[in-house]
Amino acid sequence: MKYAAIFCLTPTLALANPQVDAAIDDHVLPRLAHLTEMTSDLVAAGCDAQAAWEDAAEAWIAVSHLRFGPTEVDNRAFALAFWPDPRGTTPKTLHGWLAEGNLDVSDASIAGRGFYAMEFLAFDEAFWEYEATCDLIGALAEDIHSNAVAIHDDWENRYAALIQEAGNDIYRDETESLQELYKAVGAGLEFMIDQRLGRPLGTFDRPRPTRAEMRRSVRSLANIATSLDSLTELAMILADDEIDSQITVFADRAHGRIAQIAALEGGADLSLVAQPADRFRVEALQQDITDIRLLLAEQLGPQLGVIEGFNSLDGD
């Protein structure tokens, strides 16, 4: 009896799972390929980087939930995205490097590298008085591009096969592959709720508009929309039609709220969190995203037969 059960439970080695295949082929790889194209344009843009930076940052936000495997090797994703930065380390580091003319960034502190550091250089006038600013923008763009390419190549040449053909030490069976992807959606939603929305919201008595993500480039709200699209895309690849239709309803509601906020003054950079009359809209958006998170926990997780695992956001 026991042997029979175990036999049934053991997945056939290297049998592809259609959801995992679709997640990699239609979500992970194309979105990472897009990131490398955008970072290549960023390198080509030179010092006049604002427009290219915006496109590349958007492409990053759309893959920022894929924090496993290739993004974690050599700490590549950390070097692309150091945020939040509660101690203001990024501007401090950049001022230091600019004052001493340091352009050798590839092994330097992550506080001065990646999309968030480059945003300061490209959008904040306080960094334009240095001679080295233009060269540092170039060096950061090169560093960003090489990390993006490394992540993409590693996925294509190594990791896609590992997760698609489960039965290895990282993914023992297809359930573990599904769990990894499911966890990525959950972690992405949590990051939106707690960080991208939660940080600027602060409390009613003490809102924190200056803590909004990428407020200097006024991308704070746009990032929510980008992330929501990408996360629901992945969730719907994993889910069946019935859950898909519920996700669509919830996501449409959130997008409607984003459109309302975008039309208001201080909406795009979320600085309206400090306006008592409009703040509730951002709180409502946060609740919309929380509803999606709960829907997935209650329905998608059980449908996939996976449990909530752990992610890097679990600390305090």
Added chain:
Amino acid sequence: MRHLFLTTALTLTAPMAFAEVQTADVLATYANIAEAGYADSLATAQTLQAAVDALIADPSETNLQAAKDAWLASRVPYQQTEVYRFGNAIVDDWEGKVNAWPLDEGLIDYVDASYGGPTDENEFAALNVVANATFTLSGEDIDATDITPAFLEGQLHEADGVESNVATGYHAVEFLLWGQDLNGHGTGAGNRPWTDYGAGDDCTNGNCDRRADYLKAATDLLVSDLEWMAAQWATGGDARAEVLADDAAGLSAILTGMGSLSYGEVAGERMRLGVMLNDPEEEHSCFADNTHNDHYYDGLGVQNVYFGSYTRIDGSTVTGASLSNLVAETDAALDAEMQVKLAATLRELGEIKLAAEAGFAYDQMLEAGNADGEDLVMGGVNAFVDQTRTIERIVAVVGAGEITVEGSDSLDDPEAVFQ
């Protein structure tokens, strides 16, 4: 949120019945270890309190060193209790009072000019309450003439809603004993002179009375906070009752604590970030240079709850039915895998500890371009991350009800297991 979701996953299953190992016994061991761990933390904090009183009554190099030694000893049991944080709301809600980190220490006392002043994030990063008996906080006039435990926890801690305004707990006391570590990436900890607590003309850096008042208030508060937590785990305590109330929720608390501490907190927040920012202030105990021990005893704490065994500060042990026994009964290979990974983690953390104790300071390991240091720290990070994968597998086994193979419906409907 994490705990909620894990609990949801576990409570989806039918009640578990085990042939030999009873879940209730495993949970009792878990609670007993917590009770002993917090009691040991309290006892060592009381020793610290006595040493602080002696330092204030009779300031001297010897008495400052004695207080530092007592602080270091107090960290040994406390760090082993950190594995109780994330799974137990009672602990998690309280933890910020005793072990908050990182801190903008300029809130408390004088700092070097290189520290800078107020920041975008924290207007009060350089408040220096030791030197200022009155000040304005969020528009309110504050009278800090008397530095009391109530003032520290009620008004100064997390002032202005900023988390790095840490006014209480181990790391505030650490700063008051050691002072800033101004050695950068070099060896050596903070070097506060004992005369910072000196009387009359002996007093250095001003306001020695107020500094002593602060140290006394913070230490007393630490003791009373630990008293409270020890009581939560004693017979009749709320934390114990909560863990024992429900088998699935209790197992979820154990596993949530093990996984969240391993991955998100220690591997991520405390270890990886420090090495990637190359910032010596990202050390968990940056004033005392005790970070290698912080990590090591966190790792040991995870082992303790898995093996159901804790060695107390007097050498006696608290043991009983363990999660390891429970897992082994169902899936011996998975238990073996967990044991191997826990051992690997402790070995990696041990290597960091021994290198630090032999003179290769944790600050040095964090320096940009120090490949050996990075390898040491990342060895610990990778081991923590790797053991978390196995913890997840255990959650899956417990959560999917696979532990009860006999009589399950998996024979009739293999797909059911994946639902």
